[in-house]
Amino acid sequence: MLSTALLCLLFVGELSKINTISTPETYARNLEFGNLPDLALLKGYWFNFVDLSGGTNKFDYLLSTWRSHLSTPVISLIGYLLFLISAIGFYYALNKKFRYSIFAAVTTAICVFFLIGGSTLINTTIPLVGELFRSPFTKFSTPLSFAYAYFFSVGCIFLLDLFSYLHNRLTHAVTLFTVLIAILIYMSPAFSGNFLSPSMRRSIPTEYFELFDFFRKQDPATRIANFPQNDFWGWLYYDWGYRGSGFLWYGIKQPILDRAFDAWSRESQVYYEEINSAIYSEDWDRFDHLISKYSINWLLIDHHVIAPEGRVDLKTKELEEHLSTSPNYSLSTNLNNTIFVYESKVKNNTKNFISASTKSTSITPFDPPKLRPNTSLTLTSNSVVFPSITLTNTKGFTLDLPSLSKTESLLPVEISYQKAYGVLSLKLTTQAPQITLNDQDVSPSPSSTTVSIPVTSSTESLILQINQDFFELQLPAEITEFIGYYPIGSTYLPANSPFAVILYDGSPQTNFDLTSDLKLSTPYQCYTDKPNRKIEKISTGESVALLGTDVVGCLSAQLPQLNASGVYSVDFSYYSPTLTPGNVSITTLNLGSENTAQPLETTAESKHTRIFAQASSQPQKLNLILEGNEAKSIQEIDYSNINLYFHPLLFSANASLNQTPSKTITFTENTNRLSIATPLLDSAFDIVQTPNSNQLLPEARNCDQFNDGLVKKTITPDGFIYESSNGIECDYLNLRHLPHGLSYLISFDYRYQTGLPMTLCLENHTTRRCDIYERLT
Numbered sequence: 001m002l003s004t005a006l007l008c009l010l011f012v013g014e015l016s017k018i019n020t021i022s023t024p025e026t027y028a029r030n031l032e033f034g035n036l037p038d039l040a041l042l043k044g045y046w047f048n049f050v051d052l053s054g055g056t057n058k059f060d061y062l063l064s065t066w067r068s069h070l071s072t073p074v075i076s077l078i079g080y081l082l083f084l085i086s087a088i089g090f091y092y093a094l095n096k097k098f099r100y101s102i103f104a105a106v107t108t109a110i111c112v113f114f115l116i117g118g119s120t121l122i123n124t125t126i127p128l129v130g131e132l133f134r135s136p137f138t139k140f141s142t143p144l145s146f147a148y149a150y151f152f153s154v155g156c157i158f159l160l161d162l163f164s165y166l167h168n169r170l171t172h173a174v175t176l177f178t179v180l181i182a183i184l185i186y187m188s189p190a191f192s193g194n195f196l197s198p199s200m201r202r203s204i205p206t207e208y209f210e211l212f213d214f215f216r217k218q219d220p221a222t223r224i225a226n227f228p229q230n231d232f233w234g235w236l237y238y239d240w241g242y243r244g245s246g247f248l249w250y251g252i253k254q255p256i257l258d259r260a261f262d263a264w265s266r267e268s269q270v271y272y273e274e275i276n277s278a279i280y281s282e283d284w285d286r287f288d289h290l291i292s293k294y295s296i297n298w299l300l301i302d303h304h305v306i307a308p309e310g311r312v313d314l315k316t317k318e319l320e321e322h323l324s325t326s327p328n329y330s331l332s333t334n335l336n337n338t339i340f341v342y343e344s345k346v347k348n349n350t351k352n353f354i355s356a357s358t359k360s361t362s363i364t365p366f367d368p369p370k371l372r373p374n375t376s377l378t379l380t381s382n383s384v385v386f387p388s389i390t391l392t393n394t395k396g397f398t399l400d401l402p403s404l405s406k407t408e409s410l411l412p413v414e415i416s417y418q419k420a421y422g423v424l425s426l427k428l429t430t431q432a433p434q435i436t437l438n439d440q441d442v443s444p445s446p447s448s449t450t451v452s453i454p455v456t457s458s459t460e461s462l463i464l465q466i467n468q469d470f471f472e473l474q475l476p477a478e479i480t481e482f483i484g485y486y487p488i489g490s491t492y493l494p495a496n497s498p499f500a501v502i503l504y505d506g507s508p509q510t511n512f513d514l515t516s517d518l519k520l521s522t523p524y525q526c527y528t529d530k531p532n533r534k535i536e537k538i539s540t541g542e543s544v545a546l547l548g549t550d551v552v553g554c555l556s557a558q559l560p561q562l563n564a565s566g567v568y569s570v571d572f573s574y575y576s577p578t579l580t581p582g583n584v585s586i587t588t589l590n591l592g593s594e595n596t597a598q599p600l601e602t603t604a605e606s607k608h609t610r611i612f613a614q615a616s617s618q619p620q621k622l623n624l625i626l627e628g629n630e631a632k633s634i635q636e637i638d639y640s641n642i643n644l645y646f647h648p649l650l651f652s653a654n655a656s657l658n659q660t661p662s663k664t665i666t667f668t669e670n671t672n673r674l675s676i677a678t679p680l681l682d683s684a685f686d687i688v689q690t691p692n693s694n695q696l697l698p699e700a701r702n703c704d705q706f707n708d709g710l711v712k713k714t715i716t717p718d719g720f721i722y723e724s725s726n727g728i729e730c731d732y733l734n735l736r737h738l739p740h741g742l743s744y745l746i747s748f749d750y751r752y753q754t755g756l757p758m759t760l761c762l763e764n765h766t767t768r769r770c771d772i773y774e775r776l777t
Helices: 002-011 017-031 036-040 064-070 073-096 101-115 127-132 136-166 171-186 188-192 206-216 270-280 284-293 316-325 515-520
Strands: 050-052 059-061 224-227 236-238 298-302 329-335 339-344 383-385 398-401 410-420 423-430 434-437 449-454 461-466 469-474 486-494 499-505 510-512 536-540 543-548 551-558 566-575 582-588 607-614 620-628 635-655 663-666 673-679 710-716 719-725 759-764 769-775
Touching: 017 127, 017 136, 017 769, 036 073, 059 064, 064 073, 064 188, 073 101, 073 136, 073 171, 101 136, 136 171, 171 188, 206 329, 206 339, 270 284, 298 316, 316 329, 398 434, 423 461, 449 499, 449 635, 461 486, 461 566, 461 607, 469 486, 499 566, 515 543, 515 551, 543 551, 543 620, 566 582, 582 607, 582 635, 620 635
Parallel strands: 224 298
Antiparallel strands: 050 059, 298 339, 329 339, 383 673, 398 663, 410 423, 410 486, 423 449, 434 673, 461 469, 461 499, 499 635, 510 635, 536 543, 543 635, 551 620, 566 607, 566 635, 582 620, 710 719, 759 769
């Protein structure tokens, strides 16, 4: 407890990520057992704790044997009778003024006070106490059990005194024998190998002892980084049965950059965040920089470390490939092809872990932000405004604004057009962040890119494709010239590579009726591969309905083969009585496409829309999609009035954005405030979810695998209300169509009411891990 207090005082651990997530949950788990029946049996939150079951690589209750044992009514009754003896002993000891009875009674009162949630009365005023006692059961169950034992022994004395009035020489023996048998029956799992968990009895593989011998011969003043580093909890699972915060440092003198040592520090956890981000983004230049930054001499890869249930990609293969091919590392030892140790050629050598560096006089405002909840941002209609930075003693410092063309793969662009005597001029303007110093705008000023497209005077309806986005234009033939540029829309375009600018005739050349083909087609599972799932199709008149549960289904019709170049447009109406998102796509026969199909907004009323897709020389098909993945009830989507058109090509060219300039600004003595605002665009990559239109799950969903409690989701005009009791209410938004080359801001208004705060997980469907996992406060 003293060490915990020291940790809190020195590192302010309550501000670290793992602490903000685990502290409220741990305390809530403890409070679940803060009642008289559980206190009587000394049951704590460990009874609901899940762990990997031996040999199955599946999660199960850690105390499953004890849970099953105590679920028997007779066993529970015996437990309560034994507690009754302790309760009688409590009264008898105080009444007879037994030795140490006051001490035992005070101990009991203090323990019960904290176990039933008494620390909530002082947590808000003294956060340190709340941090010390976030898990009251582990702190107070042991002294309470000693107090119970004391009063139980006094209760047994009371029983012996009570039955002594029978004046039978067997009274004492029978009484003690009965109590002993009751204890043996109640505690029988402890005598059958479950006093200590079987998972604690493990044989350590010999490779670890060989590893200890290896590092015993190395310089102790060197630093080790161990991998995988896949989980911020710092709780590792091994294929030989061990799980926990680690053990290598008990046999290795060299310091190890392990989560066991930095998880509770707001400052030290930065290493994990940086190295984890570099590995999972496969940014190996960044990875090499971090190895040098933290003066890491050894890299230890342990293949005994596994992902629970095999779901998460540990990125071990990619890391080993980099270490094996990079000249910055060399393999030092291979222990039975399971543990590999690489030596790094660090550029930032230290002596006894101490190094000095010169203070930088350069400020770079575009460094990657921390992936942590931020409540200080301000959203306007067209920008995200960061809080102002107060600058002090910065005379002579420089503000370095790098070229966005070199730091970004995609850039936000506003598109506008102008018509002038048979020429359609497009202007592509890069939207750069707005930087102000003391209210003076010092933002970089990228020049616009202009593309000229010849058009005939009679052309009125056009379809413009820029990169992979489509825009519809209407040019009145009677107006031959526009003064100024008119906005078309916004998108994201490649910063350093050419992109296509294509113009199509807005009036379709060919019309295809695919209704009959769709009605004859058989729906099938697409984009998911789940057993025992079925998709139903209902055809009525000019409409087709798809129904299914926890599945993504497709109904497809092959398109006719065309020799001409052009684009397809699909007009259709859709609605969903279950508020399932609509989705229609044109792909190759194996569902390949340059763009991932983007779900449409949900609607309970029929809504007309139009999508575009380039015609290809390869066979293509039209897909009507049922987005029912993760749903627990039957989902339905209705499509009607489906028309396919072909629009011929009019113009095609490649264009590139002009390079954005870099900029360096030297601070003066009066420079004291820096402000940054990044642009917001209305593009296909911007998603807004409202109660009236959203792509969230249409119903409440309990994602707790072990508790079948009550979950509830209520949609009001003001937002979504989530409730749960003995369960976990989950909602789900599919973002699979978003490209990984962009950075995203997830913003929402959130009001905490009671219980545990909401948790947010941004799951990567490739690695099956939460790239962002945060508990909102």
